[in-house]
Amino acid sequence: MTRFLIRRLLSAALTLFAVSVLSFLMFFALPRDPVTGMCPKNCNPERLERVRQELGLRDPLISQYAGYMKGIVTGRDLGSAQGGRCDAPCLGWSYVSNEAVSDTIARVLPVTLSIVIPAAILWLLLGVGLGMVSALRRGSWLDRAAIGFSLTGASLQLYFVGAVLLIVFVYNLRLLPVPSYTSLFDDPLKWSSGLVLAWLALAFLFSAIYARLSRAQMLETLSEDFVRTARAKGLAKRTVYGRHALRAAITPVVTIAGLDVGGALGGTVITETTFGLNGMGRTAVDAVRAGDLPTIMATVLIAAVFVVLANVVVDLLYAVIDPRVRLG
């Protein structure tokens, strides 16, 4: 177990390293001058040159990269123009918003987490539940309704669903306020009423995909010999379906869920844009528009960390769910 964990973490670290190098090269080394975006208006050549010096753009690429990485691990001194000392997860200084990138991230990451985590719980329960039930009651009206639901949901676009939800619940029925983010710890009620449409939209689309997948998996599992054997030796239906079949059927669902949740945590650009919430995704888009390189770099890295970590968690979950998977 420990050996597996160490090896898995090492390979995750290697992937992260490659992502960081690639994105660093992509953003800092491409011929586009990274400085132009950093002082948006009336920049004179001296100021541009000073910014270049401060950013260390005149240094060789390797030392630039090393400096960036060192900043993340131990923090570094950025110089007075960039807010001076930058503490441990130092992601650089944004000239566009005039603050440390880590402060920006600390502000917007909770928004994305508040959108994704409740939505993910909702879509997993709804999707897997629906898939399982419709597999067990194959051919019933419930099954057909579930198939229709998942086919429709898989073809709908989030921004369209979001727009329809907004038109119905906010502008016509006036049941909900215009979506906004309030911290969960300040006012849980306002937190949920401001985000519930985003959860619903995400959960609707994703649960459609999960219902389809888990239904197919469950049907395949139910036709296997071990299910028949379990039934034949007199186990209750509940035990056979709930414990034996569910375990086998849910493994591929876990894989997809890991990828989806990991990806969504890195930023749900479309959800955030549709509902006007300012999370990681919107921050990334705005940073790209403004040419705010340190912020772009930070959002890409954080998104990659979430994806890679989610994959590690999935591998570990495999071992818990499926005893056939041997670690080592």
Added chain:
Amino acid sequence: MSLSPVEGVALAEIETPADGGERRDEEFVGRSPGQLALARLRRDRTALISGGLLVFFVLVALAVPLIEALYGVGPKEQFQSRLDGYGMPLGYAGGVTGEHWFGLEPGLGRDIFIRMVHGLRTSLFIAFAAAVLTAAIGVTLGTLAGYLGGWLDSVINWITDLTLAMPFLIIALALMPTVALRFYGQREAVPAYFQIGVLIAIFALFGWTSTARLVRGQIIALREREFVEAARASGAGLGHMLFRQLLPNVWAPILVAFSLAVPQYITSEAALSFIGVGLTDETPSFGRMIYRSLDYLQTDPAYVFFPGITIFALVFAFNLFGDALRDALDPKSSR
């Protein structure tokens, strides 16, 4: 996972003798797996309806100049006289009239119908081009990795993992303006065909992994079969092994993957244009229209429905057809 289509066909014919019931007394006619699949597809009502819808969409996309000439309105013409003082279209449902079938855009007053027809063409072109490219890259790398194995397999696998770990949307977001700036100046307008080209390239760069995985898995399963061994034993070269022995046996899953990739690219293109990094406002596109309509949800809710429902119908038809195709090619699979 399905095995080769040939096996599936053989099984299906044994299991369902009722199919050929009326032809019992006729002379036995051999049919290729492709013909069998086509016959099965023809019997499937979902396939016929969704296929018909797709043909309709493709025809509309191909006939854009004709439609524009008949309709008599261009995508960039503005009809300010038909908007009220606040820039809202006059009349019901966003200004739907005999002249403007889907109404007018609030603000600029452009015709929604003709912009959607143009958007459909762009969307389908990008999706098909990207799907062809990803299939080509994915099949090549997947076949090589699966058949040759060894270090090449490890390298391709690792690149696949790496590509999957890169956050697609953010990288695309960051790449689009960077690439455009590489070729065009800060103030220069980037032509539409360049944006379309970059979009296709980005989709190809990120999209090949799933096809590669699929093909690799299939090839590995086939690699150890007797007919492959026989071909190898009689001294077949690499090209013969890949193109004559292995690939003909995996074309079915590749075709299904292709048909399901097209709607994905339609969605992705709309999404990128929606967040403002794909096509600009100059080129009509679904994503851009829906993004603009978000500002008018309260005042002109009809605006979001026309592009929203059209893109849903398009993706829905592709998904249904892809599923039907899978069923026709692999009768053992159950939906």
